[in-house]
Amino acid sequence: MPRRRIGFWYRFAAVICKPPLVLLLKRDWRGMENIPAEGGFITAVNHNSHIDPFAYAHFQYNTGRVPRFLAKSELFKKGFVGAAMRGTGQIPVYRESTDALSAFRAAIEAVERGECVAFYPEGTLTRDPDGWPMTGKTGAARVALQTRCPVIPIAQWGANELLPPYSKKPRIFPRKTHHVLAGPPVDLERFYDREMTPELLKEATEAIMAAITRQLEEIRGEKAPDTPYDPRRERIEQRRKTRAQALREGIQDDDRAAAQEEGLGK
Template sequence: MPRRRIGFWYRFAAMLCKPPLVVLIKRDWRGMENIPADGGFITAVNHNSHIDPFAYGHFQYNTGRVPRFLAKSGLFGKGFVGAAMRGTGQIPVYRESTDALSAFRAAIEAVERGECVAFYPEGTLTRDPDGWPMTGKTGAARVALQTRCPVIPVAQWGANEILPPYSGKPHFFPRKTHRVLAGPPVDLSRFYDREMTPELLKEATEAIMAAVTARLEEIRGEKAPAVPYDPRRERLEQRRRTQQQSHGPAAPAAVGEAVQEEGQST
């Protein structure tokens, strides 16, 4: 399948964004040979800075396979931002949908058209204290198993040194290096032709996140924690500590109820 033309809006966005990115950020980009030349595919990318979509987008644009990011549907309304989002082919996510798969229907259709769809599987900026990828959400795995498209794990590091997570103060100088490493496709074939249960999606997501983390270990030259940071587990621990402080010896029963309630909400 031929690759989609980049189009006016993407070229216009590149014209605006690339000059400051080139001036302010050095680049160490590897693994472009793993980006498929044709056909639809997914990139699974770690997320550690509010500006890394621009830095990663620069890398992906230079491969010739422009990324279609998933974004909140509210950004696709009227005005310049909405026109740019629609014009560059970004993908609206309708969070109000009660059907988890239909929330990603547009992503599935984009892959089937031969597009590159970029996922941040963590769903938000990492909360790991050392910037390692957290546990992932299942959206990328859902789309991958539905379409059987290649999933390219991509790790990046450096945008977080310019603008750390949850910080509003950028540090452009001294000039930082944005490092990207794209790996070979994640082998998800063992999950094909099986019922798409929550357990299966969790296992497939863990395989994707392990591949992303392995690429980041290579970039950073160090090992990631054996157990990824889990925001859900951290919430439960926080509730447990709060219950213990509030109720003392009566805490275990309350904690059990909290765990049960948390499990029912996911």
């Protein structure tokens, strides 16, 4: 299937975005040979800075296979931003949809048209204290198993040093390096021809996240934690601690009340 032309809007966005990216970030980009030359595919990318979508898009643009990001549908309705989102072929996600597969139908259609669809499987900036990928959401795995397209794991590092997670103040000096390593397609064949249960999607997602993490280990020259940070598990643990604290405070209040009553009774 022939690749889609980049088009005016993507080239216009590149003219605006590339100069400041080139100025602010040196580049160490590897693995471009793993980006398919033809046909639809998914890239699954880690997320550790508010500016890394731009830095990653720069890498992807230079491969000749521009990414189509998933974005909330409201952005497609707002003036110049909406026109740019539509013109660059980004994919609206309708959050009001109650059917999980319907929310990604446009992504499936884009892959089947031969597009590159970019997923941030974590769904948000990583909350891992050391910047490692968290557990992922199942959207990328769902689209991959539905279409049986290649899933290219991509790790990036460096944009987070320019603009740390949840920070509004960039650290411009010294000039940072944006490292990108694109790996070979994730082997998902063992998940084909099986019922798409939550357990299957979770297992396929873990395979995708493990591949991204291996790429990031190579970039950083470090070993990632054996267990990825899980924000859901963290929330559960925090609620448990809050309940335990409330229980302890309740017991202490009861003890104080009992002591006061005993004092009054003497």
